[in-house]
Amino acid sequence: MRIKAFVAAAVGGTLVSSAAMADTTIKLLHLQDNPGIVGLWTKIAKDFEAANPGVKVQLQYLENEALKAKLPTLLQSSDRPNLFQSWSGGVMQAQYKAGLLEDITAQAGDLEKLFPPNLAKAFVIDGKVVGAPYNLSEVAFFYNKALFSKAGVTEGDVKTWDGFLAAVKKIKGAGITPICLGGGDKWPVHFYWSYLVLRAGGANVLLDAEAGKDGGFKNTAFVEAGERLKQLAALDPFQKGWLGDLFPASTGQFGDGVGAMDLMGNWLLAMQGPNAANGKGIPGDQIGLLAFPTLPGGKGRPTDTLGGTEGLLITKGSPKEALEFLKFFSTKQEQDVPAAKGIYVPAVKGTETALKDPLLLAVARNVAASTWHQNFFDQDLGPSVGRVVNDVSVAIAAGQMTPADGAAQVQQAWDQR
Numbered sequence: 001m002r003i004k005a006f007v008a009a010a011v012g013g014t015l016v017s018s019a020a021m022a023d024t025t026i027k028l029l030h031l032q033d034n035p036g037i038v039g040l041w042t043k044i045a046k047d048f049e050a051a052n053p054g055v056k057v058q059l060q061y062l063e064n065e066a067l068k069a070k071l072p073t074l075l076q077s078s079d080r081p082n083l084f085q086s087w088s089g090g091v092m093q094a095q096y097k098a099g100l101l102e103d104i105t106a107q108a109g110d111l112e113k114l115f116p117p118n119l120a121k122a123f124v125i126d127g128k129v130v131g132a133p134y135n136l137s138e139v140a141f142f143y144n145k146a147l148f149s150k151a152g153v154t155e156g157d158v159k160t161w162d163g164f165l166a167a168v169k170k171i172k173g174a175g176i177t178p179i180c181l182g183g184g185d186k187w188p189v190h191f192y193w194s195y196l197v198l199r200a201g202g203a204n205v206l207l208d209a210e211a212g213k214d215g216g217f218k219n220t221a222f223v224e225a226g227e228r229l230k231q232l233a234a235l236d237p238f239q240k241g242w243l244g245d246l247f248p249a250s251t252g253q254f255g256d257g258v259g260a261m262d263l264m265g266n267w268l269l270a271m272q273g274p275n276a277a278n279g280k281g282i283p284g285d286q287i288g289l290l291a292f293p294t295l296p297g298g299k300g301r302p303t304d305t306l307g308g309t310e311g312l313l314i315t316k317g318s319p320k321e322a323l324e325f326l327k328f329f330s331t332k333q334e335q336d337v338p339a340a341k342g343i344y345v346p347a348v349k350g351t352e353t354a355l356k357d358p359l360l361l362a363v364a365r366n367v368a369a370s371t372w373h374q375n376f377f378d379q380d381l382g383p384s385v386g387r388v389v390n391d392v393s394v395a396i397a398a399g400q401m402t403p404a405d406g407a408a409q410v411q412q413a414w415d416q417r
Contacts (some may be wrong), residue, residue, distance in 0.1 A: 016048030088122035090382030180259035182250035196225035203372035226403025255281030
């Protein structure tokens with residue numbers, strides 16, 4: 001969760017406790033375009049500034065894809081952020097190995113105690129603490145209850161893949177677009193391929209592929225995932241123009257009732273309203289939550305989930321105030337607020353008692369009860385392989401690549417990383 005400000009390191013990027021550093025500015029780079037989150041983080045920054053005279057917290061925004069594209073250069077510049085929003089996984093590990101992240105292990109003892117051990121561990125690399133989590137996420141099908149009712153579809157209809165495809169046909173037959181999808185950003189499409197891999201191959205499928213077992217990424221589970229995605233895409237289930245629509249637009253379309261479903265992380269709940277044409281979207285009580293369907297003969301369980309642990313990382317050489325802000329940001333007092341307001345599911349221990357939104361409560365419980373919580377493939381596999389996963393997912397869904405070629409390209413990227 002949150003961030004503290006660092007004082008410029010005197011030697012080798014090591015954190016020091018300089019007694020007098022006036023007018024220190026802590027730069028926090030984020031990708032939040034949700035007004036609720038931005039407002040909350042702005043208030044936390046102001047509260048921290050009030051408690052720490054001479055320290056300024058500067059929030060800097062970059063859109064998701066722009067942040068991913070520009071971050072490698074930014075992290076090596078003299079104007080790099082001190083804290084930045086990230087996910088655990090291979091991308092973070094690559095940043096650490098490149099010497100771009102600060103080792104805050106010696107100062108982070110009280111910070112780590114704020115989180116359940118399994119969540120705190122997500123931001124530890126080779127025993128070194130480099131940041132802290134702030135929220136949990138689950139990717140699932142969010143659906144419009146009114147449109148399901150209009151099409152005569154129930155939750156029970158979509159528990160299996162065959163049932164899901166039948167429901168898609170039924171929804172389309174009722175004159176309703178079955179699914180909203182932001183294909184222009186690519187990563188929303190990779191959720192389909194990732195979940196299908198997980199359902200086909202089971203919890204260890206990604207670890208086995210990384211280890212080169214059973215053909216690596218050319219294993220039948222990865223090819224089957226592509227075949228299933230191709231099967232879905234052949235039904236033309238997405239809104240017109242989905243290949244060019246970006247994620248924010250697709251969330252607004254879901255909020256406008258354009259489509260009946262959206263396979264997305266729970267952040268959709270906070271974004272579908274602001275991005276809808278009327279600025280309000282669908283009332284929360286009219287949105288339902290569905291697990292990704294199981295596959296016939298698949299090794300994956302319906303309780304295996306896909307999602308992530310989002311957090312804030314501290315860059316090399318940042319002043320000590322960056323860590324102080326992260327600790328302030330991560331207190332239960334501060335993180336009870338987004339929980340109570342239904343903005344996101346905080347990672348801080350005890351904040352679950354403040355959750356009131358039924359859908360966010362469901363997400364928290366699903367993750368807690370998950371038999372395997374798989375990190376986003378494009379983050380887990382590192383930046384170079386992750387980009388190929390996203391590209392391949394879109395190409396298969398668009399009919400531009402065969403499933404076997406897609407699996408082979410991911411394997412090639414893995415071999416060349």
